[in-house]
Amino acid sequence: MARAPRSVKGTRDLLPPETAVWAAVEQTARDVFARYGYREIRTPVLEETELFVRSVGETTDIVGKEMYTFPDKKGRSLTLRPESTAAVARAFIEHGLTSWPSPVKLFYMGPQFRYERPQKGRYRQFHQIGAELLGDPGPWSDAEVLLMLVRFLGELGFTSPTVLLNTLGDEASRAAYREALHAFLAPQREALGEDSRRRLETNPLRILDTKVPAERELLAGAPELAEHLNAESREHFDAVRRVLDRSGVAYRVDPRLVRGLDYYTRTVFEITAEGLGAQNAIVGGGRYDRLIADLGGAEVPGIGFAIGEDRLVEVLPEPFRERASAQPWVVVAALGEVGGGEALLLAEELRAAG
Numbered sequence: 001m002a003r004a005p006r007s008v009k010g011t012r013d014l015l016p017p018e019t020a021v022w023a024a025v026e027q028t029a030r031d032v033f034a035r036y037g038y039r040e041i042r043t044p045v046l047e048e049t050e051l052f053v054r055s056v057g058e059t060t061d062i063v064g065k066e067m068y069t070f071p072d073k074k075g076r077s078l079t080l081r082p083e084s085t086a087a088v089a090r091a092f093i094e095h096g097l098t099s100w101p102s103p104v105k106l107f108y109m110g111p112q113f114r115y116e117r118p119q120k121g122r123y124r125q126f127h128q129i130g131a132e133l134l135g136d137p138g139p140w141s142d143a144e145v146l147l148m149l150v151r152f153l154g155e156l157g158f159t160s161p162t163v164l165l166n167t168l169g170d171e172a173s174r175a176a177y178r179e180a181l182h183a184f185l186a187p188q189r190e191a192l193g194e195d196s197r198r199r200l201e202t203n204p205l206r207i208l209d210t211k212v213p214a215e216r217e218l219l220a221g222a223p224e225l226a227e228h229l230n231a232e233s234r235e236h237f238d239a240v241r242r243v244l245d246r247s248g249v250a251y252r253v254d255p256r257l258v259r260g261l262d263y264y265t266r267t268v269f270e271i272t273a274e275g276l277g278a279q280n281a282i283v284g285g286g287r288y289d290r291l292i293a294d295l296g297g298a299e300v301p302g303i304g305f306a307i308g309e310d311r312l313v314e315v316l317p318e319p320f321r322e323r324a325s326a327q328p329w330v331v332v333a334a335l336g337e338v339g340g341g342e343a344l345l346l347a348e349e350l351r352a353a354g
């Protein structure tokens with residue numbers, strides 16, 4: 001006999017009472033985000049492949065090897081979204097949201113798909129809760145986005161999330177740095193692994209977040225991006241930090257934080273959590289001032305983040321989890337032949353009364 005069908009590798013079912021925890025996390029996000037003026041956007045799970053190639057970037061791991069891409073029956077190349085920022089940008093352009101009062105603040109939640117090797121905290125279908133702020137280039141928006149995130153995590157019971165912060169500078173700063181890093185690493189090419197050797201030519205900044213110990217050692221002497229920032233980029237970053245300092249948000253500047261998607265400019269950040277092993281980033285985000293224009297839209301800057309909901313739920317503080325999964329019970333006990341019907345009607349009366 002054929003075996004019973006099973007869920008696809010890297011995907012999973014969420015069952016009660018766990019689903020109640022997920023719903024409570026999502027409701028908290030809705031509540032907190034609304035206080036900052038965000039409204040929900042829902043974009044399709046399917047997009048044209050081209051969208052991600054042009055935004056996330058051809059040389060990234062996501063586009064290079066992790067996308068679920070296939071031709072539809074007419075031969076068009078489609079992709080199950082690996083992330084949603086590109087989709088929000090596409091929708092922003094497609095529906096002319098430049099005409100809305102600026103900034104446009106949107107949030108989303110839903111499944112994303114990446115063909116990665118499944119392990120703890122890493123799935124092929126995973127879920128993100130994300131937010132994007134479009135239309136404001138200024139540093140206060142960067143700070144506000146981070147404050148919203150920290151408030152959200154605080155309401156879930158995370159007391160001191162570790163916020164890692166960095167700036168990639170603008171395009172000019174980054175080009176100068178890319179050259180300096182290449183010049184430093186090229187003579188040591190032989191000491192690099194295969195992945196990093198390839199990145200040296202395509203995207204040398206990505207070598208900075210290597211996990212290979214020998215490469216990390218090599219990088220200890222590498223030039224730093226901070227040395228290549230122009231005055232404008234430095235001022236932007238300093239302004240973000242000043243607000244965060246005043247608001248009491250704890251963060252750490254990590255000069256090696258570069259993020260794995262090509263659309264970022266200036267501020268980038270991640271939030272990590274204990275207890276997840278190697279996959280410890282629960283939030284990733286940053287500014288993307290060129291994305292909308294690069295996709296054919298107007299010059300509209302943006303900033304946003306996505307929370308990995310699977311990972312977040314895994315390390316959720318216990319009191320929130322308990323509150324979320326507690327369900328009140330009412331027992332109506334039926335006796336005898338007629339009791340069943342009477343009990344049912346009585347229960348209905350209780351339900352009608354709420």
Ligand code: HAM
Pocket residue numbers: 082083084085086114116121122123124125126127128130131132260261281282283284285286287303304305306307308309310311
């Ligand atoms: P990302 O860093 O690729 O950024 O993903 C954000 C979060 O999604 C990660 O920190 C992680 O928690 C979760 N995540 C990613 N891949 C997996 C996986 N295979 N299994 C479980 N969780 C995963 C983005 O996606 C950007 N769109 C974020 C952004 C929004 N930047 C600006 N706006």
